[in-house]
Amino acid sequence: MASRTVPQRGFTLDYLMFLFTRISGLSIILLAVIGLVTAFIMGARTQMDLGTLMRWTFFPNPNHVINSDIPDLTAGWANAYWNVMQMLVVFFAFTHAANGLRMILEDYINRGVGQILLRGFFFLLWAFMLILAYNVIVMM
Amino acid sequence: MAFGKYNGWKGFTYRGGGPMLVFLLHRITAVGIILFVGLHIMASFSIQQGVWGDFGVFINTIYESFWFQIFVVFCVLFHTLNGLRITILDFWPRLLKYQREAIWLEWAIFVPIYALTIFIMIQRGLAG
Known part of the structure; x- marks a missing residue:
């Protein structure tokens, strides 16, 4: 069995x-808490049910919410603040994930070619998913 | 014979211990979350842009079933709590001495939250 080299x-x-990884993990928790609190400030308590609120916390996208059989939200929820929040969550989540x-x-x-191909593959996957997510979030 | 020295189940018991179990679960739940979020974004893209045929609707029907959501909640909650434990122990390495206690604490927090969540989900799921 080949010996493993100690990383530099x-x-x-x-x-x-x-x-x-650690910082983005903490950031996602923090963003979720901020999203929850600001959703309550904007009136989520009377406008959303519990399931919708939990989805909104991680995917604050009115399109997506309409897509998944959830009662309509008022137009006031589709704004730049939630776009930025969602883009931040997606960026941290996908970088963490890849x-x-x-x-x-x-x-x-x-080691070797396998590792290079692996890293290349995950870099491309990461870029692809971020572009896809950007399209879902911004092109409404 | 000392207590626990021999029993018929020894060959069947898991001997990796708590840390090994959470290590494995952390990886399994990670892959679960990635599959869920990745497919979720692709499905949203598919429906929103009207591409890829029925793919988006197909994924939607899977992730709207509460059985699937019970699995997703397990993944997200466990991965969050275990990740928080790892982060805290890594940033304050002197606490590593209490790793096993930290894992028990983690389960003590996880079990009630998860139990309450799936109770509500099943109640609503069965109510339709």
């Missing part, structure tokens, strides 16, 4: 992504 120390990709998948697979594929 310092500002490597793995160290930066280690930090990013890096997490890369880490899981690099436990098995951790």
